[in-house]
Amino acid sequence: MFHVLVVEEDVGLCHQMVQALIDSGYEVEMAFNAQEATNKIERNNYDLILTQLSSAQVDGYHILKKAKGRNKTTIIIVTTDTEKSHTAFEAINRGAHGFIEKPFSSAQLILEAKEALEKRSLSYDLDYLRHQQDTIYEPENIVGESPQLKACLSTSLKVAKTDFTILLTGETGVGKELIAGLIHYTSLRKSKPFIKVNCAALPETLLESELFGHEKGAFTGAINQRIGRFEQANGGSLFLDEIGDMSLRTQAKVLRAIERKEFERVGGGRTIKVDLRFITASNKNLAKEVQEGNFREDLFYRLNVVSIRTPPLRERKEDIIPLADYFLRKCCNDLKKTCRSFSPEAHKYMLDYHWPGNIRELRNMVERAALFSDGEIIGMDGFSAGETPPRPEERREKGIISSLEGMTLKEAERALMVNALEKNNWVQKDAAKLLGISKRVMNYKIKMHGIQNQRWRRGK
Numbered sequence: 081m082f083h084v085l086v087v088e089e090d091v092g093l094c095h096q097m098v099q100a101l102i103d104s105g106y107e108v109e110m111a112f113n114a115q116e117a118t119n120k121i122e123r124n125n126y127d128l129i130l131t132q133l134s135s136a137q138v139d140g141y142h143i144l145k146k147a148k149g150r151n152k153t154t155i156i157i158v159t160t161d162t163e164k165s166h167t168a169f170e171a172i173n174r175g176a177h178g179f180i181e182k183p184f185s186s187a188q189l190i191l192e193a194k195e196a197l198e199k200r201s202l203s204y205d206l207d208y209l210r211h212q213q214d215t216i217y218e219p220e221n222i223v224g225e226s227p228q229l230k231a232c233l234s235t236s237l238k239v240a241k242t243d244f245t246i247l248l249t250g251e252t253g254v255g256k257e258l259i260a261g262l263i264h265y266t267s268l269r270k271s272k273p274f275i276k277v278n279c280a281a282l283p284e285t286l287l288e289s290e291l292f293g294h295e296k297g298a299f300t301g302a303i304n305q306r307i308g309r310f311e312q313a314n315g316g317s318l319f320l321d322e323i324g325d326m327s328l329r330t331q332a333k334v335l336r337a338i339e340r341k342e343f344e345r346v347g348g349g350r351t352i353k354v355d356l357r358f359i360t361a362s363n364k365n366l367a368k369e370v371q372e373g374n375f376r377e378d379l380f381y382r383l384n385v386v387s388i389r390t391p392p393l394r395e396r397k398e399d400i401i402p403l404a405d406y407f408l409r410k411c412c413n414d415l416k417k418t419c420r421s422f423s424p425e426a427h428k429y430m431l432d433y434h435w436p437g438n439i440r441e442l443r444n445m446v447e448r449a450a451l452f453s454d455g456e457i458i459g460m461d462g463f464s465a466g467e468t469p470p471r472p473e474e475r476r477e478k479g480i481i482s483s484l485e486g487m488t489l490k491e492a493e494r495a496l497m498v499n500a501l502e503k504n505n506w507v508q509k510d511a512a513k514l515l516g517i518s519k520r521v522m523n524y525k526i527k528m529h530g531i532q533n534q535r536w537r538r539g540k
């Protein structure tokens with residue numbers, strides 16, 4: 081069951097929202113002011129937070145920051161008054177999923193909540209599928225020449241042969257999951273299961289049953305018995321990803337299970353013994369989380385037997401070009417295009433960029449560039465057609481990106497182009513500038529998408 085928090089100072093509206101959500105099967109809590117909301121956010125792990133953006137009692141930006149700091153997978157939807165809806169773009173810039181303008185109906189509220197939660201689970205599925213191919217964990221598919229990466233790989237290969245519990249740390253997208261797989265597939269347990277659980281992806285009650293399984297009838301909806309991940313991983317390795325996002329209650333249960341290698345299914349009395357190797361990962365600073373009371377100290381020490389930090393891409397710039405070449409080769413192969421290379425400007429751009437999303441961001445950017453550019457050499461044009469524009473703030477300010485989610489890449493590109501053209505009175509040169517692409521590319525893409533306008537005909 082998804083756990084939702086509604087933050088709304090208007091008591092009547094708040095109750096109405098809560099009732100609609102409860103009727104649709106969500107577990108809901110409410111807060112009437114910012115203090116109440118932040119107290120709740122510190123104590124709970126919400127899947128979705130619906131908050132006012134700015135009012136006398138509520139500072140939505142503060143709530144957004146708190147909630148994202150607590151759990152980056154929490155979805156935030158802001159509710160705004162129509163006349164202030166432009167501020168909602170700022171909220172989206174700061175990590176909100178979307179906004180709903182007041183007044184809204186209960187049906188609209190439920191639809192938004194459902195869509196947001198569905199999208200989140202789809203993106204988990206996509207990541208999961210990508211990692212389903214065991215071959216990605218083979219050492220030769222882990223690219224990079226930097227001493228930092230080599231040190232990280234060499235420690236991983238050494239500890240792989242032991243049964244030590246491992247804690248993988250590092251920013252998002254640096255390759256923690258890849259290292260976890262490398263450890264399992266080079267360990268003595270490699271012929272046994274490698275089971276992964278994203279602890280941030282599930283609400284507390286579901287996570288417990290996901291980990292430990294449940295007996296038939298353990299709770300409403302438990303129609304059948306279910307075997308949990310601990311049991312599925314028996315003999316192999318269990319990868320607990322985003323462990324910093326687990327609630328304190330679940331942490332206590334996991335600590336016991338790790339220490340004793342035994343547990344009970346939810347609603348069951350029988351103790352089940354397992355033989356497991358634990359690999360865990362977090363992009364939070366767990367030592368700090370311990371200090372702040374969000375993470376159990378005993379569990380931290382239990383997990384931190386061996387800790388391996390994967391450095392961010394900007395600390396190992398030598399890896400950028402080999403990784404970009406590797407992703408380009410793979411992508412051209414998949415697209416059945418002839419293999420190409422990058423221009424010197426594109427190289428410089430990649431080397432200078434700070435890559436906040438690390439290797440995942442680099443891979444996405446290269447894949448887009450390969451898809452969009454047609455020449456032998458991928459230059460800056462290829463990049464600016466993708467998601468990493470030169471100045472995202474400028475484009476957002478002008479309201480171009482309202483909601484591209486749910487569209488295919490091609491539809492999104494067309495929508496962006498039409499929007500930019502409309503904003504610039506259909507002057508192609510100005511729209512191209514706003515989109516950060518050359519006039520030539522703009523012209524080519526207008527033809528490709530079959531975009532037409534009366535004014536162009538009149539001018540001919």
Ligand SMILES: Nc1ncnc2c1ncn2[C@@H]1O[C@H](COP(=O)(O)OP(=O)(O)OP(=O)(O)O)[C@@H](O)[C@H]1O
Nearest residue numbers: 221222223251252253254255256257258363439440
């Ligand atoms: N050295 C590498 N060589 C090739 N591919 C890599 C390398 N490092 C990461 N990748 C790829 O980059 C993507 C992100 O890596 P991964 O999912 O392991 O990151 P993560 O640290 O677990 O991120 P998050 O904290 O967001 O879950 C994956 O598609 C992965 O295969």
Ligand SMILES: [Mg+2]
Nearest residue numbers: 256257321361
């Ligand atoms: Mg990961």
